[in-house]
Amino acid sequence: MSPTPQSDRPADLLGRPLRNLRISVTDRCNLRCRYCMPESEYVWLPRHSILTFEEIDRVVGIFAGLGVSKVRLTGGEPLLRHDLGSLVSLLSRHDAIADLALTTNGVLLARQAEALRAAGLRRVTVSLDTLRPERMQEFARSARHADVIAGIDAALTAGFESVKLNTVVIRGYNDDEVVELLQFARGRGVEARFIEYMDVGGATGWTMDQVVSQREILELVARCYGPVEPLREEAWAPAERFALRDGTTFGVIASTTAPFCRTCDRGRLTADGTFLLCLYGEDGLDLRELLRGGATDGEISHRIAGVWRARSDRGAEERAGLAERGILHRIESLRADPRREMHTRGG
Numbered sequence: 001m002s003p004t005p006q007s008d009r010p011a012d013l014l015g016r017p018l019r020n021l022r023i024s025v026t027d028r029c030n031l032r033c034r035y036c037m038p039e040s041e042y043v044w045l046p047r048h049s050i051l052t053f054e055e056i057d058r059v060v061g062i063f064a065g066l067g068v069s070k071v072r073l074t075g076g077e078p079l080l081r082h083d084l085g086s087l088v089s090l091l092s093r094h095d096a097i098a099d100l101a102l103t104t105n106g107v108l109l110a111r112q113a114e115a116l117r118a119a120g121l122r123r124v125t126v127s128l129d130t131l132r133p134e135r136m137q138e139f140a141r142s143a144r145h146a147d148v149i150a151g152i153d154a155a156l157t158a159g160f161e162s163v164k165l166n167t168v169v170i171r172g173y174n175d176d177e178v179v180e181l182l183q184f185a186r187g188r189g190v191e192a193r194f195i196e197y198m199d200v201g202g203a204t205g206w207t208m209d210q211v212v213s214q215r216e217i218l219e220l221v222a223r224c225y226g227p228v229e230p231l232r233e234e235a236w237a238p239a240e241r242f243a244l245r246d247g248t249t250f251g252v253i254a255s256t257t258a259p260f261c262r263t264c265d266r267g268r269l270t271a272d273g274t275f276l277l278c279l280y281g282e283d284g285l286d287l288r289e290l291l292r293g294g295a296t297d298g299e300i301s302h303r304i305a306g307v308w309r310a311r312s313d314r315g316a317e318e319r320a321g322l323a324e325r326g327i328l329h330r331i332e333s334l335r336a337d338p339r340r341e342m343h344t345r346g347g
């Protein structure tokens, strides 16, 4: 598609443009983290419903025409998708996509990092919730901690434009490791980002008292390193960034206690092709049906622009305003519609 004039780029009802697209390429995962996939059994999306690489490529071209310039591949665990490098290679050919990134749990990264970089992937974010293998075993039911560390090191060797570490901080699990994780990141020259525990679909064991707030995270860091300075930058980024006196920077994503919906320019594509307007959104636009039903690029673009213009979602802000806040979905409701799961919609 030829570049779309600025005036054709849709803004939603709160004036938010569509600039970011998170694409879940699979609902499968090789970990069972308590904050995302804590159950022993899941209802998986049928294989034939998962978008092919060609379909994803086509849809990214259409989104690029509407103003999307940043694409992040997620899952599930995206590296479980066979030959992901081929998709990266296809997507990296879109000139309008200035930023192509991947979020991974790192388990399979060591053997794929170099090929992904060569295929055109620019940035990688690796989830690292603990430095203690026994904790990962207990929390994520995996003995692959060493593989995650090897994956981080392989990403550094592969020469990505940026490598970041994401840590979901949960009281009683890893809140005593915030400083150690920051030190680990600092030692490798990568940026740590601490994320508040969110009550999204999949987090069936969530309670407010397990949430370690941004304020507490900053206090933990300041107790060890002294004053922490906020960095004033891009208002559209979910992470607020901070600097230590020695220049080390880190981020905190305060999605639970200080949500940033007002500046949210992110759409989401589920592995089976539903375009969602919010991490908490219930209904979406079925792009798979359009893609496979013979719709033209122009027709699909028109439909996407239409739902984005009607968007008023502020999921996290609305949750924060609830007097009594519990889990978002019970397990029965997740089983009835697996697209409510975070691993399906891309966290």
Ligand code: SF4
Binding pocket: 259, 260, 261, 262, 264, 265, 266, 277, 278, 279, 280, 313, 314, 315, 316, 317
């Ligand atoms: S809750 Fe929804 S609107 Fe708010 S920041 Fe997250 S995705 Fe955006």
